[in-house]
Amino acid sequence: MSAASPRTERALAGRTVLMSGGSRGIGLAIALAAARQGANIVLLAKTDVPHPRLPGTIHTAVAEIEAAGGRAVGVVGDVRDDEAVERAVSAAVDGFGGIDVVVNNASVIDLRGSLELPSKSYDLMQDVNVRGSYQLSRAAMPALLRSASPVVLSLAPPVSLDPRWLGAHPAYTTAKFGMTLVTLGLGAEFADRGLTACTLWPRTTIRTAAVANVLGGEELMRRSRTPEIYADAAALVLADAGGRYNGRSLIVEDVLAEHGVTDLSGYSPGVDESELFPDIFL
Template sequence: MTTTLQGKTILMSGGSRGIGLAIALRAAADGANIVMLSKTDKPHPALQGTIHTAAEEIRAAGGQALAVVGDVRNDDDVLRAVLEAVGAFGGVDIVLNNASVINLSGTLELEPKRFDLMQDVNMRGTFMLSRAALPELLKAKNPHILSLSPPVSLDPRWLGAHTGYTLAKFGMSLATLGMAAEFGERGVAANTLWPKTTIRTAAVANILGGEELMRRSRTPEIYADAAYLVLTTPSRELNGRSLIVEDVLAEHGITDLSKYSPGVDESELFPDIFL
């Protein structure tokens, strides 16, 4: 394992709040540079945080931040984010595919525009942001692509539960694993990371289950700590894996996870989908 993310530049999609921001703050504690490509320029009535408040938190935590207002669906915005990262910090060491849209509607209920949005942000966004940054990653000393997406499974339980969303999330994973196979021999690691339990995010609160499910979920910091361990591992030693948050922590001797769900018994935690 490398010892730190100090001076490393992380290019991430999203990051205004939730898991992405937690990962950014963990990296910022080392003195990392965080470049966020996000549309969240102004406060949302139902969601906390903007790209600008996130940048302020990152700087307060000890890192440097660059807020790039744009859309991961827009190729010009994606290229601009890479160019601004290079201009500000000299390169890109890590790509974090964090931005994701969730819609659990069944096939007959899922409107075409909602389907397209999920595929464009989740799968296409992962592919295009990683692709745009690869020339810089290939020059980096310990380059990583990390996508927040699940292991690919042909279990009918997941294929049939919400086909549109499943396609979008598995698309993220397949794009990542494909790049692992294509660029691993050149030193670029590409892995996915997914939790065993639900995480306290806006999606859990507003879409999946409200306050009760939030209570039965772990904090985003568990994701952040696992991501940190992945990103500080030598890229040639960890590539093409569909990693699970709790397993990554266990591999590093962290088995007491109670701090990530304060006041909640382990038996009450709610399992996440896809596992």
């Protein structure tokens, strides 16, 4: 965990996390944070061989997780593929005895307007962001509900009907809001079975490939926080067994503040707070 994090004990020892994506970026940072707290990690990710423009593969991610103190299994596959989803669920159950957490991390971003966006890009965002989150959570649910403290965490924003966001990029907006609605819906459906289902979103942009390649290049990367801020907040949510987060759309910085972390300068080294760039949807 980062130096700013308030939690140092192995709060996730013995718990098994099933994550979509996770070869790099925020997903990998969350997997590493969970591994440092003793979690077992199962990744369902597509990147089997090195990408020409992006760092990391599912195999390098597994090696990093194990080096961080966790046990890990990588399942090569696409969250759009129901058979791959079932293989990932089986890998978690067979390898670690069950599933305690699902993290819906895999997501596709395309900010083009409605007249410029190809239909296949719209379909891809709906398939990965919304359907993928639903299908992975649904497939894992029988095992999840056998956990003493089951959690579904989706990396998605609070739903807003503000025209600023509805009109900015309707296809991407509805795909991300769909992730949120699926997650909160599951939280309501299975609340009486002990499920905590919530979403998590940052106030500022995060240093990821999407920021570098889609949103704003190196200058926006400089004005963004590191993925570790997302990871530390996510680890705190996953370790909270009280159920108080069920049905909530959480903000990264608010979760950290609830746990006593208010100095966030370590997540944006060398950058003044006033220079940080606000993320969309907030």
